[in-house]
Amino acid sequence: MTVQHTMPGNAAAAGSGEPYLVVENLTVRFPTADGLVQAVTDLSYSVELGQTLGIVGESGSGKSVSSMAVLGLHDAKSSRIEGSIRLGGTEVVGLSEAKLRPLRGNAAAMIFQDALAALHPFYKVGSQLTEAYLAHHPQASKKDARRRAIEMLDRVGIPQPDRRVDDFPHQFSGGMRQRAMIAMGLINDPKLIIADEPTTALDVTVQAQILDLLQDLQREFNSAIIIITHDLGVIAEMADDVLVMYGGRAVEYGATKELLTHPEMPYTWGLLSSVPDVTADTGGRLIPIPGNPPSLLRPPKGCPFHPRCAHVDKVPANLCSTELPELLPGSRGADHLKRCHLADPDAIYRDQVLPEIAPDLVEES
Amino acid sequence: MFAYIVKRLLAGFLVVTLISMMVYALFWYGPRSPAQELCRRESNNRCTPEKLERYEEALGYNNSVTSEYGKWAKGLVAGRDITVGASVIHCEAPCLGLSYRTRQPVFEEMKTRLPATISLAVGAASITLTIGVTVGVLAARRRGTFADKALVSTTLFMSSIPYYLFALLSMLYLTIVYDVFPQTGYTPLTDNPGAWFTGLLLPWLALGFYNSTSYTRFSRGAMVESLSEDYIRTARAKGLTSRVVVMRHALRAALVPVVTIFGIDFAFLLAGTIFTEKIFDIQGIGRWGLDATLIKDLPVVQATVLFGSIIIVVANIIVDIIYSILDPRVRLS
Ligand SMILES: Nc1ncnc2c1ncn2[C@@H]1O[C@H](COP(=O)(O)OP(=O)(O)O)[C@@H](O)[C@H]1O
Ligand SMILES: [Mg+2]
Numbered sequence: 001m002t003v004q005h006t007m008p009g010n011a012a013a014a015g016s017g018e019p020y021l022v023v024e025n026l027t028v029r030f031p032t033a034d035g036l037v038q039a040v041t042d043l044s045y046s047v048e049l050g051q052t053l054g055i056v057g058e059s060g061s062g063k064s065v066s067s068m069a070v071l072g073l074h075d076a077k078s079s080r081i082e083g084s085i086r087l088g089g090t091e092v093v094g095l096s097e098a099k100l101r102p103l104r105g106n107a108a109a110m111i112f113q114d115a116l117a118a119l120h121p122f123y124k125v126g127s128q129l130t131e132a133y134l135a136h137h138p139q140a141s142k143k144d145a146r147r148r149a150i151e152m153l154d155r156v157g158i159p160q161p162d163r164r165v166d167d168f169p170h171q172f173s174g175g176m177r178q179r180a181m182i183a184m185g186l187i188n189d190p191k192l193i194i195a196d197e198p199t200t201a202l203d204v205t206v207q208a209q210i211l212d213l214l215q216d217l218q219r220e221f222n223s224a225i226i227i228i229t230h231d232l233g234v235i236a237e238m239a240d241d242v243l244v245m246y247g248g249r250a251v252e253y254g255a256t257k258e259l260l261t262h263p264e265m266p267y268t269w270g271l272l273s274s275v276p277d278v279t280a281d282t283g284g285r286l287i288p289i290p291g292n293p294p295s296l297l298r299p300p301k302g303c304p305f306h307p308r309c310a311h312v313d314k315v316p317a318n319l320c321s322t323e324l325p326e327l328l329p330g331s332r333g334a335d336h337l338k339r340c341h342l343a344d345p346d347a348i349y350r351d352q353v354l355p356e357i358a359p360d361l362v363e364e365s
Numbered sequence: 366m367f368a369y370i371v372k373r374l375l376a377g378f379l380v381v382t383l384i385s386m387m388v389y390a391l392f393w394y395g396p397r398s399p400a401q402e403l404c405r406r407e408s409n410n411r412c413t414p415e416k417l418e419r420y421e422e423a424l425g426y427n428n429s430v431t432s433e434y435g436k437w438a439k440g441l442v443a444g445r446d447i448t449v450g451a452s453v454i455h456c457e458a459p460c461l462g463l464s465y466r467t468r469q470p471v472f473e474e475m476k477t478r479l480p481a482t483i484s485l486a487v488g489a490a491s492i493t494l495t496i497g498v499t500v501g502v503l504a505a506r507r508r509g510t511f512a513d514k515a516l517v518s519t520t521l522f523m524s525s526i527p528y529y530l531f532a533l534l535s536m537l538y539l540t541i542v543y544d545v546f547p548q549t550g551y552t553p554l555t556d557n558p559g560a561w562f563t564g565l566l567l568p569w570l571a572l573g574f575y576n577s578t579s580y581t582r583f584s585r586g587a588m589v590e591s592l593s594e595d596y597i598r599t600a601r602a603k604g605l606t607s608r609v610v611v612m613r614h615a616l617r618a619a620l621v622p623v624v625t626i627f628g629i630d631f632a633f634l635l636a637g638t639i640f641t642e643k644i645f646d647i648q649g650i651g652r653w654g655l656d657a658t659l660i661k662d663l664p665v666v667q668a669t670v671l672f673g674s675i676i677i678v679v680a681n682i683i684v685d686i687i688y689s690i691l692d693p694r695v696r697l698s
Binding site: 102103114120121122131136184 | 594595596598599600601602603604605606607614617618691692693694
């Protein structure tokens with residue numbers, strides 16, 4: 001059966017206790033009128049305190065669904081969750097709503113994409129912050145909570161926080177709303193912060209400021225961060241480890257620097273070649289991945305990526321379309337896992353893919 | 366906001382004035398003499414052309430529509446003297462004229478009818494809103510379950526029954542065939558609170574319950590929508606209890622469209638509930654207007670139309686103001 005390999009996140013946890021968040025063999029299914037949607041399949045990863053894990057993949061690859069499971073946010077009646085999620089030692093899968101509530105926003109907090117939609121339009125920013133604080137500090141007074149809210153708004157860089165605390169979300173700019181969202185996420189000093197595409201709706205300068213802010217806060221509080229994105233540029237800047245997801249599965253997992261310089265899975269190559277930053281100043285071509293993400297209702301047989309993969313013919317015996325590759329270490333060591341049948345992906349990447357997307361890099365090396 | 370309200374009130378005033386003019390125009394330029402009906406009633410079905418001529422003369426239909434409308438409008442603002450046969454009656458401002466049928470000042474009669482309609486409307490609307498929103502919220506929280514589907518089908522079935530039939534059957538079966546409810550009717554609250562309550566109980570329930578079916582579906586829809594919003598996920602992720610998430614976050618947002626529709630519906634109830642007042646024998650505005658229309662009692666028709674249009678214009682303004690209070694993103698301008 002599945003062999004448990006050393007995962008990159010585990011490397012630092014030499015012996016003593018396990019990482020703050022450990023996800024093992026997580027599977028999330030939604031029974032729907034059209035059939036069973038298998039949004040996440042057999043996903044395993046872990047994050048240490050003070051570390052950042054980046055989860056990357058096209059939209060629909062199960063990034064949000066898997067991270068929402070960490071807070072037990074899926075409705076028990078309309079979802080089926082298997083596997084194990086241990087948050088600070090507590091098993092979250094199967095936990096009752098009453099036992100989940102003290103963890104949510106307290107042990108782990110989520111920062112959502114599109115703060116305009118994620119903040120309640122009818123309540124003042126301050127009251128939404130104090131509500132989050134009071135939910136986990138029932139003995140605190142309203143005044144304490146308000147002071148704390150102002151302090152957090154100040155910490156995330158909102159000017160005149162004592163005045164802006166009484167604004168409604170629509171009175172904030174996009175960047176400020178995302179800052180307020182972060183302030184709300186951090187108001188109870190969570191040890192884990194899950195940021196689900198926190199900068200997708202923002203323009204580039206604001207995006208950079210928000211990422212800087214998250215990094216500052218992480219240094220200050222030594223929290224673990226999961227940053228979800230479809231932008232490898234964000235990953236390169238933020239993450240210590242990367243998990244590449246495709247069709248609800250992990251397809252590549254490793255330390256950021258290692259994975260971005262020696263990607264071993266054609267899907268990751270595709271993501272790399274569709275990042276404008278990588279290709280812009282190197283004369284390479286911006287190549288979108290052809291085709292569409294796989295159906296989660298009727299996933300293709302074999303490797304889920306094979307219908308879109310340009311390298312299927314390099315694998316003998318139609319293996320790609322008949323057998324699902326396991327997530328195993330390739331030639332780069334036990335900490336770099338990939339789900340691919342290709343025998344020598346490094347050579348293919350070096351000789352065929354890299355010259356296409358970044359010719360300058362090839363000349364340099 | 367003040368400027369906005371003034372602007373809306375002026376526009377509303379214009380609309381109401383135009384409507385009142387149209388009522389006069391209809392009476393003057395309609396196919397049949399509006400005096401015909403009164404003449405027939407008051408002469409035991411033997412209304413001769415000469416008699417009709419006298420009625421038309423006395424009611425002012427021989428004068429131009431503009432001069433008669435002018436008299437009416439002046440009476441409304443400053444009061445006027447009205448000649449009935451040999452006597453002259455002074456009608457104080459706001460004078461809405463004398464009823465053709467009772468020969469009494471319309472405004473005085475309106476003051477006795479209004480409390481009946483208001484009592485009926487407030488009671489029924491409270492029931493509608495309470496049942497509609499409560500059941501709608503419960504259904505939304507259980508959406509997709511058997512209970513939810515059964516409930517939605519039931520409300521659809523209820524709404525497909527014509528209201529007059531529903532009201533008539535409940536009156537027949539619950540007060541006459543089976544003695545479940547006492548005789549319905551209106552007793553002023555100040556005369557006898559007990560009789561006021563018992564007389565209105567069945568009309569409240571019938572009207573309130575019938576209307577609640579559409580509010581159930583409506584608030585269920587609004588709740589389902591708000592429960593699927595991103596900010597609900599945020600609220601849950603903060604660690605709030607599900608009660609707080611549903612009541613403070615989802616319901617707060619779902620109430621906005623419900624309140625908007627309710628405001629207008631309530632205005633229509635206040636303008637007079639014709640079937641309810643007729644079937645349950647309540648002497649309110651709706652029934653008064655209906656009876657007046659049947660005998661072409663112009664001053665009463667004019668008064669009820671005027672009242673209804675003012676209520677609806679004002680309700681629209683109030684709804685907009687409430688909307689801007691409920692949703693801070695909305696600015697009135
Ligand atoms: N409650 C649900 N019921 C059915 N399908 C769902 C549900 N939530 C998510 N999905 C499906 O799961 C897949 C993964 O979604 P998601 O995790 O949001 O992707 P992303 O990687 O873009 O965050 C999508 O195809 C989505 O349609
Ligand atoms: Mg997502």
